[in-house]
Amino acid sequence: MxxxxxxxxxxxxxxxxxxxxxxxxxxxxxxxxxxxxxxxxxxxxxxxxxxxxxxxxxxxxxxxxxxxxxxxxxxxxxxxxxxxxxxxxxxxxxxxxxxxxxxxxxxxxxxxxxxxxxxxxxxxxxxxxxxxxxxxxxxxxxxxxxxxxxxxxxxxxxxxxxxxxxxxxxxxxxxxxxxxxxxxxxxxxxxxxxxxxxxxxxxxxxxxxxxxxxxxxxxxxxxxxxxxxxxxxxxxxxxxxxxxxxxxxxxxxxxxxxxxxxxxxxxxxxxxxxxxxxxxxxxxxxxxxxxxxxxxxxxxxxxxxxxxxxxxxxxxxxxxxxxxxxxxxMPTSAPGWANVSRRNLVRKCRTLSVPHLEPDHRDTPPGSGPFVDKVRSILDMVCTTLLQMEEELNELDREAGDGDCGSTHVRAAHAIKNLLASDAIPGYGHQILLCLGRLIRDHMGGTSGALYSIALMAAAPNVKNNNKPSAWALALDSAIGALKRYGGAEPGDRTMLDALCAAADELRKVSDEDGNELKVLAEAVQKAKAGSEATKDMIAKAGRASYISSAQLTRPDPGAVACAAILKCILTALEGSNPEDQA
Missing domain, CATH: 3.40.50.10440 (Dihydroxyacetone kinase; domain 1)
Incomplete structure (x- = not known):
């Protein structure tokens, strides 16, 4: 040696x-x-x-x-x-x-x-x-x-x-x-x-x-x-x-x-x-x-x-x-002698037990009715789709990140499946978003988990007293604002925002009067898909992929692909339910 x-x-x-x-x-x-x-x-x-x-x-x-x-x-x-x-x-x-x-x-x-x-x-x-x-x-x-x-x-x-x-x-x-x-x-x-x-x-x-x-x-x-x-x-x-x-x-x-x-x-x-x-x-x-x-x-x-x-x-x-x-x-000025506490360790209490550090959310009664049925069918479809896409998303992520994007989304899908099985879906839009935000925060993990939770929490207040399509469009705008603020990304940086912003631009055209929301949503889903495809030609400027030289990135961003897929699930589920209903 x-x-x-x-x-x-x-x-x-x-x-x-x-x-x-x-x-x-x-x-x-x-x-x-x-x-x-x-x-x-x-x-x-x-x-x-x-x-x-x-x-x-x-x-x-x-x-x-x-x-x-x-x-x-x-x-x-x-x-x-x-x-x-x-x-x-x-x-x-x-x-x-x-x-x-x-x-x-x-x-x-x-x-x-x-x-x-x-x-x-x-x-x-x-x-x-x-x-x-x-x-x-x-x-x-x-x-x-x-x-x-x-x-x-x-x-x-x-x-x-x-x-x-x-x-x-x-x-x-x-x-x-x-x-x-x-x-x-x-x-x-x-x-x-x-x-x-x-x-x-x-x-x-x-x-x-x-x-x-x-x-x-x-x-x-x-x-x-x-x-x-x-x-x-x-x-x-x-x-x-x-x-x-x-x-x-x-x-x-x-x-x-x-x-x-x-x-x-x-x-x-x-x-x-x-x-x-x-x-x-x-x-x-x-x-x-x-x-x-x-x-x-x-x-x-x-x-x-x-x-x-x-x-x-x-x-x-x-x-x-x-x-x-x-x-x-006794005190000393010698730098090598650590300034140790002058009390013994005997019977020292080593853990602080604080019950109820989490706010109590069990007081939200489960909802029922056509709105909750729609939410149920949307979430069901999202779970099924994410489970099917696991390998595809992991594969895309191996090129740009650490190869676990699909597995991370699957953790979210399992958590949502448990929610569906428990019949505890709340009856109001903003409670549903908060409930999903907490669920994903606690079970999904990873950067994606934090980003989705932040987005859902920021979206929720927009639909607190208003369930109209335009309120949901505003909710997506608030979600995007929070993602930009905390994730440090902009459209064009090769992230999930490239799918979401394209959809949001389209959704602003929704009006509460003429029931055009499914048509606008269908257009927005197309735009989101195109936005996610376009990431394959972008240079990553945010997220883990930004440390990798762009020559090695030839396929779309997994986060953008996942977001486009989730939006498509929402559309498909809503089209499947009664088309006369207000979305």
Missing amino acids: HHSKKLINSVEHCVDDALNGLVAWNVGMQLVEGYRIVVRSDLDNIKGKVAVLSGGGSGHEPTHAGYVGAGMLSGCIAGDVFTSPPTGNISAAIRAMARAGAAGVLLIFNNYTGDQLNFGLALEEMKIERISVEMITVGDDCAFTTQRKTGRRGLCGAILMLKIAGAMSEMGMSLDEIVLKLKSTLSKVGTLGICLSPCSVPGSKPTFNLEMDELELGMGIHGEIGIERIKIMSADEIIQKMIDHMTNPTNESHLRIQAGDHIVLIVNNLGGLSCLELNIVAGSAIKYLESKQVFIERAYVGSYTTSLEMGGTSLSMMHVDPELLKLLD
Whole structure:
């Protein structure tokens, strides 16, 4: 495999460019010239307080530089991608803090050999310079079931330590107090990751390869091996497997969690998981923990410690008491720390139940009489015709759209058939139009469903107190007006309007006195048919077809064809009923 695409200027400068960019958009931080060190802009506020420093390889953003800010890190030292920062930079950062008047410096970093060596060496150097420095190493990985000599890897749980230390420093606590607190808290946190797809260091091939149908459990944040590869399964199953492994007492690096425990949860995106999946994972984890009677005091969901573009997630859990919660809830200006609600999730009501959001239409009594009989025969014919035309309309739509125009119309036909079977046809024109509008809105779907509903709803008021032919002609005009307004199309754009407008122009000639309505309607149906045929030579300017080059469009528009067919059904049904009746 070749190395993956990256949006960078150059491999050798990508870390510096990223740090420059981060500092460019965050008022609260600045770079120390000549070093890869990011420090708070308000160094005056460090005077007399403990400076909290962290650092490590880059590629885990927002870890660590994204956590620089009031209430979190005083500064951070960045290494190359996935590479520990050199000792000289760490020492320089400590000296910068001492020069700003810090009352001691605390180094917090993840348990990796390179970081241990470089931070340890810097600490020894500082002792010689008589600067008061302490270090805390975080190892929160719950993957390996047997102890390793090197100890547990540091993963996303470390950011909780940075937050606690930063809050204590802000409160003016001493170096010893902070160290004591962190040491007692380290054993309360655990993290486990899973990986679906690898990442690649800028300029290199992916660090490993995973098959399409497998995921790795217990992956490290640099692509280090996990504990097992398993076949992909549902999110719920994966999350349960993760939490079971993390809390399994036979696993030497497990985190003890039992019913009644109070925890905070981090659902961390390792970099390449979509936000949609992350929310699914969060829901899954919360549901499973709650089913075990665990109290989730806070849930932090987002990208906290990433691994470039690795597709995957990690779950971190930490036991908390009111004191720790207070420290986690204290404000910070660090951009990487999400502004999470300071209330727990326990017994939170998650659904709003609101009966009767739909207006009640059942109060329309079914009508009877010659008018309703006509409506019934029209609708019956429309259904039959649309069912017959399904394949033809789908075929036309495959050329211009997504090939479902016929199926969409069939859904409408079935809904209307159910209405006919239920004997619930109202007795007035405007109620019939509203009833059809709602029916189509709820059952047809697609763009056509919305367009027909809008047209029917707009048409209805015209025939509220007037059932004369001219009122129905006006109703069609109102329908067309609404279609133009919301659909953004005009006649000539190759849409259903090309059939409807042609018919409407003809229908304006109807007069209520001389009973010419069937003759005019017959003429209008002819015009609609011609209008729909003419669309085959038009360039689509609206609707989905407008994204397709006109050279590929050689047949009429399915929407126009359907509208012409519906108008013809109306005519045929009306001709079939008593010709002496007023339409």
